[in-house]
Amino acid sequence: MNPRLLDLGDGALTLEFGDRIDADLNARVIAARDALAAMLLDGISDLVPTWRSLTVHFDPLRIDRNALSAQLLQAAQAMPQESALATRWRIPVSFGGESGPDLAQVAQATGRSEADVVDAICATELRVFLIGFLPGFPYLGELPAWMHLPRRSTPRTAVPANSLAIAGAQAAIYPWQSPGGWHLLGQTPVRLFDVSDAARPALLAPGDSVRFTAVDPHEFRRLATAVAAGECGRDDWLAP
DSSP states (O other): OOOEEEEOTTSEEEEEOOSSOOHHHHHHHHHHHHHHHHTTOTTEEEEEEOSSEEEEEEOTTTSOHHHHHHHHHHHTTOOOOOOTTOOEEEEEEEESTTTOTTHHHHHHHHTSOHHHHHHHHHHSOEEEEEEOSSTTOEEEEOOOGGGOBOOOSSOEEEEOTTEEEEEBTEEEEESSOEEEOSEEEEEOOOOSBOTTOSSOOBSOOTTOEEEEEEOOHHHHHHHHHHHHTTOOOGGGGBOO
16 A cells, blocks of 8 residues: 555654555655654654554644655655664573473474574564564564464463563563563563663664574573673673
């Protein structure tokens, strides 16, 4: 479908590219976000990319709605490419055991070994499609087809913070303790949301890419202690 504009009250517009979860659609969303950001328009307060759309929040007293609509449709024509705003991350994860109580069940359900599951998710460069559900919660994709599983039939009332989980074609990391029905594979010591960082409280952003690295429980505890002591910052998780 051709991009279309949707009104969201008097202070927001949504640029919609399609009606499905699709990596190509998301690449167009990110390209439009980058093109609009490059215009440096006065009066825009937030750009919110999703799987298939881009919502723009603006001050109607500072920017003309019709002019902004035209600029949004212009940005929609931007060709997808590697985003200049994107960052590559390498995030350590302790898989299985208490950190990943569903790893064995996922292995059994997919007909693979636990090592196969870990190797596959660590070998896949996952794209950050959007941030939602919780502050800093990244929706990552896409997983290999054989790893696509429905959500758990019975959700947990409390998923531990920093848990790596999968459901369907997606992976995610819970930045906070929360109810959740995804399959828990492991846990990371990395802090995904930091309220003290006013410029960018969420570590990950739409358009970024993530690779996971398996670490043993001893290394996980060492890194978790360093993070808690403020000895590890976001630069420590940048991919080489």
